[in-house]
Amino acid sequence: MPRRKAEAGLEPNRRAELLRAAARLFVEKGFDATTTRDIADAVGMRSGSPFYHFRSKQELLKTAMVEGLDAGYARLLAAIDGITDPEQRLRILVRTHLGTLLEGECHAPMLLGETRALDAAAHAEIAAAFDRYQMPWQTTLDELQHSGKLASAAAPVRLLLFGMLNGSKHWYRPDGKLSLDELADSAVALLLGESRTMVPATGTPKVPC
Amino acid sequence: MPRRKAEAGLEPNRRAELLRAAARLFVEKGFDATTTRDIADAVGMRSGSPFYHFRSKQELLKTAMVEGLDAGYARLLAAIDGITDPEQRLRILVRTHLGTLLEGECHAPMLLGETRALDAAAHAEIAAAFDRYQMPWQTTLDELQHSGKLASAAAPVRLLLFGMLNGSKHWYRPDGKLSLDELADSAVALLLGESRTMVPATGTPKVPC
DNA sequence: CCTACCGATCGGTAGG
């Protein structure tokens, strides 16, 4: 009786749907403001059913973060495959990261601020996923430093870079005048100090800083 | 009977205490996770009493943001008073901003993400306060562009800069090896492309990106 | 600014 088994509720689709809906809602409204009922509604379940797939609301967030980061990591690796020039590779990393952040379905990197609600064990799992995600970045920054195009590849530089990129979630409008390619170029130019690059002007967004 | 009047509960101290406590708790735990009872407890009031001073929890957040930003703005103006060299002025703006953000009592700039919970009218008030705060920055960036030290002073550059600085709240540890002065120098060096500046290395923080 | 309280909501569970 394969049919009964197929309807038994252990299909990975429903689980994945829950994760996608949860990630989207957590980004939109924040972890605390999103109710487990919101998440259930979004996938057409009843209020108690998400707890059949996940032990708690916290586990939903933790899993969305870890799996989202790993998916983003896979996308990074695919995008830079075979690129040997470190400057070109940085450009691709930045562009791919911004794509994931600003137009993709996976908003994991911008849920960082929501992990406040999680316990130490969850923090450790998420930190490990972040370490994986940062590996190609650190490699590329190191190469840029060795070739003299970057003054320093120390931790603060990488962290300032991520802050710069992730902060764009607060002000970037996909329907505005600035394209993702232009934004990526601006960020790379700022990091590498390319004083020749002119950044195109845009209208001032509503809440700028 | 001046005594009765002094005890009548309209002293601005209590109001200011509530705002300080609210801002601190909103930063620590987030707007939604902070209860009005938490705030009342923090200043030794009963659960219903904050509503004598503020109509709602939202108004508490809005007021903390606007008054915090204006206090930070006043601090910026005092710090750059009389500084004519734009590069030096930028350094002071960055250092003062980081001080406000990372060690001061006023964490207003980092409550940006919490304003999700507010309505359009509150957003407009906060946006106006941000515009005031950004004025000296834009002036300084424009001067740097005219003197050729900055490729562009367009909006995206300013926004990337703020993202870079504000993101440090997620990873900077005041008790770590990196001082605020060093962090400020790193950020300015990154923005101005000073390839001669070496950034000191630090241990990798727990949750880096 | 306190006391006393309410209506609504929320995360999570038992049992099927």
Place this chain on the structure above:
DNA sequence: CCTACCGATCGGTAGG
């Protein structure tokens, strides 16, 4: 995965 439900909490208010 649904039904039915609970215990706890929370923002806010009335009346003083």
